Amino acid sequence: xxxxxxxxxxxxxxxxxxxxxxxxxxxxxxxxxxxxxxxxxxxxxxxxxxxxxxxxxxxxxxxxxxxxxxxxxxxxxxxxxxxxxxxxxxxxxxxxxxxxxxxxxxxxxxxxxxxxxxxxxxxxxxxxxxxxxxxxxxxxxxxxxxxxxxxxxxxxxxxxxxxxxxxxxxxxxxxxxxxxxxxxxxxxxxxxxxxxxxxxxxxxxxxxxxxxxxxxxxxxxxxxxxxxxxxxxxxxxxxxxxxxxxxxxxxxxxxxxxxxxxxxxxxxxxxxxxxxxxxxxxxxxxxxxxxxxxxxxxxxxxxxxxxxxxxxxxxxxxxxxxxxxxxxxxxxxxxxxxxxxxxxxxxxxxxxxxxxxxxxxxxxxxxxxxxxxxxxxxxxxxxxxxxxxxxxxxxxxxxxxxxxxxxxxxxxxxx
Numbered sequence: 001x002x003x004x005x006x007x008x009x010x011x012x013x014x015x016x017x018x019x020x021x022x023x024x025x026x027x028x029x030x031x032x033x034x035x036x037x038x039x040x041x042x043x044x045x046x047x048x049x050x051x052x053x054x055x056x057x058x059x060x061x062x063x064x065x066x067x068x069x070x071x072x073x074x075x076x077x078x079x080x081x082x083x084x085x086x087x088x089x090x091x092x093x094x095x096x097x098x099x100x101x102x103x104x105x106x107x108x109x110x111x112x113x114x115x116x117x118x119x120x121x122x123x124x125x126x127x128x129x130x131x132x133x134x135x136x137x138x139x140x141x142x143x144x145x146x147x148x149x150x151x152x153x154x155x156x157x158x159x160x161x162x163x164x165x166x167x168x169x170x171x172x173x174x175x176x177x178x179x180x181x182x183x184x185x186x187x188x189x190x191x192x193x194x195x196x197x198x199x200x201x202x203x204x205x206x207x208x209x210x211x212x213x214x215x216x217x218x219x220x221x222x223x224x225x226x227x228x229x230x231x232x233x234x235x236x237x238x239x240x241x242x243x244x245x246x247x248x249x250x251x252x253x254x255x256x257x258x259x260x261x262x263x264x265x266x267x268x269x270x271x272x273x274x275x276x277x278x279x280x281x282x283x284x285x286x287x288x289x290x291x292x293x294x295x296x297x298x299x300x301x302x303x304x305x306x307x308x309x310x311x312x313x314x315x316x317x318x319x320x321x322x323x324x325x326x327x328x329x330x331x332x333x334x335x336x337x338x339x340x341x342x343x344x345x346x347x348x349x350x351x352x353x354x355x356x357x358x359x360x361x362x363x364x365x366x367x368x369x370x371x372x373x374x375x376x377x378x379x380x381x382x383x384x385x386x387x388x389x390x391x392x393x394x395x396x397x398x399x400x401x402x403x404x405x406x407x408x409x410x411x412x413x414x415x
Contacts, residue, residue: 012368013367013369014038015039016039018040018099019042019043019100020045020100020101021044021074022090022100022101022109022114024051024053025146026176027173027179027205028131028183029070029071030173030176032101033070033072037370038364038367039369041075043074043077043093043097043389044076045079046379048404048407050078053067053070054066054378060351063351067375068349069355069357071376075381075384076376076380076381077406078408079382079405080407081112085400086406087114089386089390089400089405091119092390094114094123095122096389098125099191100128100129101187103130103131105132106130106141116128116130116202123200124198126200127190127191127200128200129190130203131206131207132204132205134207135208145208147176147179147211151174154215155212155215155218159229159232162231162233163231163232163233176207178210178214179205179206179207186205235293236256237288239287239293240293241255241257241263241287241296245305246301246305247305247307247308247312249309251325253309253313253325253326254323254326255323257322258284259284260283263281265321270303272303280292280296281296344359345359350374355374357374379409381408382406382408386400386406398410
């Protein structure tokens with residue numbers, strides 16, 4: 001939703017929810033961004049050098065395009081948590097918050113005096129959302145873990161790519177983003193409990209467990225049958241036709257004829273009715289057997305190669321067969337559906353004028369999310385937060401800046 005249209009909307013769903021984010025890189029900040037999109041007041045505490053996410057991805061001059069999106073809607077406060085005064089300021093902000101969102105390695109916040117046990121004694125209703133590689137306990141809890149590492153440990157990387165090649169990776173932070181959604185879900189469940197009982201709790205999200213949760217069909221099959229599935233390339237395991245198929249113009253189209261009725265519609269478009277009576281393809285289960293899958297995919301691939309992708313896509317969609325060309329981001333920018341649903345969202349930017357960001361997900365009919373502002377500069381809100389939230393005088397804030405405890409714009413500049 002365009003920020004300029006926000007004034008006429010009702011208060012967002014999470015209006016009034018106060019969150020202190022002590023996170024770096026992707027999973028934690030992505031969770032904070034999701035919550036900020038729906039109205040939560042997210043105060044992001046950054047170290048003096050800033051969240052490393054500000055250095056990731058593409059830049060225009062000194063403007064980080066990634067951080068302009070993943071930090072959107074938040075307030076940036078720079079505190080040096082290696083100093084006692086910085087920790088005390090962080091505690092004062094947490095005292096006014098409902099939630100602490102953090103993705104440090106287990107034990108880091110405890111060593112700083114910001115752990116859950118210490119804080120919950122002074123604020124029993126506080127909810128701590130803790131995202132880490134391997135979880136808060138267990139023999140591997142102390143290990144560092146990024147999303148890619150945890151995909152390997154969680155079994156997902158073994159399943160990704162072509163069977164005749166080493167495991168591949170999706171060139172996106174899929175496990176981090178999946179973990180961020182689990183974290184937001186856990187946060188809301190914990191707040192519901194707090195609203196009933198007054199008691200907070202810890203929401204423990206492990207990246208490897210978020211990745212492993214995708215193995216839901218694999219786990220019982222291994223336990224009962226001993227199967228260890230292999231990479232399937234573009235195919236959906238035990239399902240055909242459901243794969244990428246070549247088109248005449250050199251592209252690919254994904255066709256997913258999973259159900260009986262959808263398969264029948266695909267066969268009708270192909271004008272090959274004999275595929276309905278071929279005993280290899282008579283049922284979903286038979287079409288999912290390895291040799292039959294290969295035969296089916298070869299037949300469909302020979303047929304799709306006769307048509308240009310856009311024409312074939314339109315024909316299949318009109319016939320009720322789920323299909324899509326493999327879109328590049330350039331294709332996405334040209335597609336009307338993305339624009340119609342505000343998924344390519346123009347957001348005002350103080351340096352670039354305007355920057356296109358991904359839209360708000362999910363869509364709520366009564367209290368939709370919105371983008372209030374682009375990701376702030378490092379420490380842009382330090383002075384204002386210390387003044388307005390903690391009641392510090394300008395002289396005190398300037399002294400904290402001078403001694404490196406905090407960093408940001410001067411009080412005058414932040415007005």
